[in-house]
Amino acid sequence: xxxxxxxxxxxxxxxxxIVLVLILQPLLYLVIRASEKSSSQILSLLTREKTIEVxxxxxxxxxxxxxxxxxxxxAIAAGLHYVKIPYPRLFLVATVLPLAIPSYVFxxxxxxxxxxxxxxxxAAFILALSTMPYMILxxxxxxxxxxxxxxxxxxxxxxxxxxxxxxxxxPQVRRSISAGALLSGLYVLSDFGAVSLLNVxxxxxxxxxxxxxxxxxxxxxxxxxxxxxxxxxxxxxxxRLKGRDFETRGNEGFQNSIRRIDRSALSLLTLSVLAGYIxxxxxxxxxxxxxxxxxxxxxxxxxxxxxAAASTVSVAALGAIVAFALSLPLAFLxxxxxxxxxxxxxxxxxISHALPGVVVGLALVSFGSRLGGLYQSIxxxxxxxxxxxxxxxVASTSTSLALVSPQLxxxxxxxxxxxxxxxxxxxxxxxxxxxxxxxxxxxxxxMKELPATLMLRxxxxxxxxxxxxxxxxISRFNEAAPYALILVAIAxxxxxxxxxxxxxxxxxxxxxxxxxxxxx
Amino acid sequence: MTSLSVSHLTVKFxxxxxxxxxxxxxxxxxxxxxxGPSGCGKTTLLRAIAGLIQPNGGTIRFGSKxxxxxxxxxxxxxxGTGYVPQQGALFPHLSVAKNISFGLDRSQYSRNEISxxxxxxxxxxxxxxxxxxxxxxxxxxxxxRVALARALAIKPKLILLDEPFAALDAxxxxxxxxxxxxxxxxxxxxxxxxxxxxxEALVSSDRVILMRDGQVAQSGTPEEVYEAPNSAxxxxxxxxxxTLPARKSTSGLIEYPLSASGSSVGDSQSxxxxxxxxxxxxxxxxxxxxxxxxxHIDYYGHDAMLTIDLTSSHTIIRARVAGPAEFSVGQxxxxxxxxxxxxxxxx
Numbered sequence: 001x002x003x004x005x006x007x008x009x010x011x012x013x014x015x016x017x018i019v020l021v022l023i024l025q026p027l028l029y030l031v032i033r034a035s036e037k038s039s040s041q042i043l044s045l046l047t048r049e050k051t052i053e054v055x056x057x058x059x060x061x062x063x064x065x066x067x068x069x070x071x072x073x074x075a076i077a078a079g080l081h082y083v084k085i086p087y088p089r090l091f092l093v094a095t096v097l098p099l100a101i102p103s104y105v106f107x108x109x110x111x112x113x114x115x116x117x118x119x120x121x122x123a124a125f126i127l128a129l130s131t132m133p134y135m136i137l138x139x140x141x142x143x144x145x146x147x148x149x150x151x152x153x154x155x156x157x158x159x160x161x162x163x164x165x166x167x168x169x170x171p172q173v174r175r176s177i178s179a180g181a182l183l184s185g186l187y188v189l190s191d192f193g194a195v196s197l198l199n200v201x202x203x204x205x206x207x208x209x210x211x212x213x214x215x216x217x218x219x220x221x222x223x224x225x226x227x228x229x230x231x232x233x234x235x236x237x238x239x240r241l242k243g244r245d246f247e248t249r250g251n252e253g254f255q256n257s258i259r260r261i262d263r264s265a266l267s268l269l270t271l272s273v274l275a276g277y278i279x280x281x282x283x284x285x286x287x288x289x290x291x292x293x294x295x296x297x298x299x300x301x302x303x304x305x306x307x308a309a310a311s312t313v314s315v316a317a318l319g320a321i322v323a324f325a326l327s328l329p330l331a332f333l334x335x336x337x338x339x340x341x342x343x344x345x346x347x348x349x350x351i352s353h354a355l356p357g358v359v360v361g362l363a364l365v366s367f368g369s370r371l372g373g374l375y376q377s378i379x380x381x382x383x384x385x386x387x388x389x390x391x392x393x394v395a396s397t398s399t400s401l402a403l404v405s406p407q408l409x410x411x412x413x414x415x416x417x418x419x420x421x422x423x424x425x426x427x428x429x430x431x432x433x434x435x436x437x438x439x440x441x442x443x444x445x446x447m448k449e450l451p452a453t454l455m456l457r458x459x460x461x462x463x464x465x466x467x468x469x470x471x472x473x474i475s476r477f478n479e480a481a482p483y484a485l486i487l488v489a490i491a492x493x494x495x496x497x498x499x500x501x502x503x504x505x506x507x508x509x510x511x512x513x514x515x516x517x518x519x520x
Numbered sequence: 521m522t523s524l525s526v527s528h529l530t531v532k533f534x535x536x537x538x539x540x541x542x543x544x545x546x547x548x549x550x551x552x553x554x555x556g557p558s559g560c561g562k563t564t565l566l567r568a569i570a571g572l573i574q575p576n577g578g579t580i581r582f583g584s585k586x587x588x589x590x591x592x593x594x595x596x597x598x599x600g601t602g603y604v605p606q607q608g609a610l611f612p613h614l615s616v617a618k619n620i621s622f623g624l625d626r627s628q629y630s631r632n633e634i635s636x637x638x639x640x641x642x643x644x645x646x647x648x649x650x651x652x653x654x655x656x657x658x659x660x661x662x663x664x665r666v667a668l669a670r671a672l673a674i675k676p677k678l679i680l681l682d683e684p685f686a687a688l689d690a691x692x693x694x695x696x697x698x699x700x701x702x703x704x705x706x707x708x709x710x711x712x713x714x715x716x717x718x719x720e721a722l723v724s725s726d727r728v729i730l731m732r733d734g735q736v737a738q739s740g741t742p743e744e745v746y747e748a749p750n751s752a753x754x755x756x757x758x759x760x761x762x763t764l765p766a767r768k769s770t771s772g773l774i775e776y777p778l779s780a781s782g783s784s785v786g787d788s789q790s791x792x793x794x795x796x797x798x799x800x801x802x803x804x805x806x807x808x809x810x811x812x813x814x815x816h817i818d819y820y821g822h823d824a825m826l827t828i829d830l831t832s833s834h835t836i837i838r839a840r841v842a843g844p845a846e847f848s849v850g851q852x853x854x855x856x857x858x859x860x861x862x863x864x865x866x867x
Contacts, residue, residue: 414601426611430613
């Protein structure tokens with residue numbers, strides 16, 4: 001048995017190593033491209049005024065959006081959980097809905113209303129609107145998990161409500177605020193559509209410009225590496241900031257006994273903030289989309305719509321399946337317990353979190369000619385999706401596998417089942433529903449992806465995202481509307497699933513939302 | 521005939537030795553329990569026997585068949601042991617019937633045989649009519665029974681139960697335990713039961729194996745380990761004890777606070793005696809043993825524990841009596857030690 005286990009775990013580790021090598025390809029390509037430049041060229045590119053300006057703009061945008069998110073997002077989550085308001089569940093769903101609207105759709109609906117909108121503050125406004133749900137969801141879930149007994153202890157020790165919030169509640173949700181900041185910050189760094197439409201030259205836009213206008217792939221690669229490093233630094237900064245991990249004891253069965261603060265002034269304030277946010281982030285964009293569509297329902301031929309939807313679905317599905325397949329070895333390795341190699345692999349996978357779509361697209365495009373038949377095929381695009389969303393896929397697959405307790409596998413072994421039978425008769429049947437949800441979420445995220453799709457799609461192939469972008473970037477808002485409506489309608493499905501309370505066991509349910517947030 | 525024989529078994533987790541040079545044997549049809557504090561290695565031993573972990577040394581035999589040495593190990597799937605883990609661990613995606621028939625392989629049994637064995641098992645555990653229920657639709661006790669039926673269905677040579685009743689309500693636990701042990705006895709199964717509940721070990725097994733720090737500290741019938749423990753620590757693990765300082769003379773006379781003689785025993789070595797609280801008779805009549813002051817009464821319903829301060833030596837004695845009504849705190853009482861004098865010398 002010892003040798004058998006060693007062998008199979010060796011095989012698994014070899015598979016994981018292959019996956020790691022595969023997903024690190026784009027980064028390798030970038031480095032190779034960049035190294036074609038001389039060091040003085042690299043230095044002058046990095047120190048020229050333009051680069052510094054772009055970097056400064058990107059970082060300012062990052063700081064503003066994260067700052068607004070931390071303050072407003074936490075406040076909204078606190079209001080949703082602690083203040084007495086009518087239909088709290090409905091408000092929760094409404095505040096999460098913006099996740100279904102890609103940032104470029106957001107931007108174009110706002111520009112359609114206010115054509116003069118542009119610049120740093122406009123971009124900060126749009127990106128804060130579209131990333132706020134990350135913060136609200138993570139922090140809201142954290143509030144739900146706080147042991148109510150702790151609040152009662154605080155009250156019995158004579159603490160005021162304000163003191164309880166700052167001294168008992170906030171320290172416990174700090175990690176979640178930090179996680180929400182990470183999600184929204186990475187989104188800002190990798191966003192291309194919104195900033196591009198608003199004429200804000202961030203790193204992503206700069207890469208695209210260098211690549212498109214001057215075909216200077218070496219220079220684009222250098223900026224790409226810079227962007228990757230910025231994201232990596234941001235991730236490690238977040239890891240430091242979030243502080244020590246501690247266990248929160250969930251409150252069992254008391255979920256409903258939370259006493260919401262019943263003060264009309266506070267309720268009114270909460271309601272108006274919520275209404276304002278939902279108006280800006282949901283109602284207005286949807287109004288613009290629908291009214292633009294109705295203004296000229298035949299702006300786009302139905303066949304074009306169907307073709308775009310079909311290619312979107314097929315390439316996104318392919319990407320989700322490839323991501324799932326690539327995530328399986330590592331997910332199995334994680335489910336077998338921790339080891340040095342496992343921890344290393346998990347950390348490496350996180351790198352894909354720091355690889356914005358523009359960077360992956362650029363890397364694969366600039367090596368396109370060497371990829372032979374893969375170049376300009378949907379397979380290369382699907383691979384790009386797989387690289388981009390591998391971390392999400394690994395998170396979902398490994399949490400699904402964690403649903404199968406080791407005890408069940410042991411019992412099956414004592415009942416005469418071989419390893420392969422245990423996998424087919426116990427592990428997969430139990431983990432499959434949750435795994436397929438993970439694949440679905442990656443699929444829907446891939447559907448919304450813009451920059452890598454723009455760079456890697458086969459000539460002549462249009463997806464919903466690229467159609468919206470090309471119409472919106474030349475202000476043909478009526479033409480973009482039907483595509484956007486379809487995309488938002490499809491993307492709303494997983495967003496809705498996300499807020500559904502699920503009827504699995506309590507323990508599983510506790511981590512459900514938090515887990516799902518990690519997919520987005 | 522020996523059903524299980526473990527000899528010189530050693531299991532290490534990293535540098536830590538969990539089981540050290542442990543040997544034990546189980547006769548066919550014998551029900552034994554492994555009793556010990558958490559962390560003493562009892563679950564590890566059970567898992568090594570099931571083949572779920574790899575021993576570092578020693579051998580495990582089922583009958584005459586060698587199933588485990590440190591170099592060659594028969595995988596758990598080939599051992600034919602029935603394993604019942606804590607809380608049952610039913611497959612959540614399978615119905616009661618499917619759980620029970622899980623280990624019955626198509627290559628060994630026909631479809632008919634499988635459904636016949638399953639039906640037998642269902643009626644054996646008294647769950648007729650619940651075959652199609654899913655695990656979350658039945659109670660904790662029923663889940664435990666299904667887990668047992670699942671293990672029994674493969675007709676195992678040995679059943680391993682890992683604290684199967686620990687998670688159940690106290691009121692319900694005794695009933696299910698009686699039922700399960702009765703079932704195992706009627707089938708003539710050989711079983712090894714891991715428990716940390718001393719009552720459970722005494723009441724349900726032919727043999728109690730007491731474990732300490734990865735070794736067998738004592739093994740014997742429930743009466744043997746309870747009446748004649750080989751240390752004070754072992755005595756405490758099977759029931760309440762009173763440990764009193766004692767002296768033993770060269771002639772074998774033992775003097776301790778409750779000894780009848782009361783006289784000094786001259787040339788002696790010092791040690792202690794271990795007494796069970798129920799071996800002390802408490803009475804209100806003067807002259808019947810040593811005088812003491814009743815300080816406190818812990819009332820348990822079926823009996824009561826009295827805390828008594830001996831007048832002569834100011835030793836605190838705890839004695840168990842049936843009815844507490846006749847005593848009251850502050851009263852003068854008289855104590856007599858009836859039971860065996862278990863003397864242990866100080867090392």
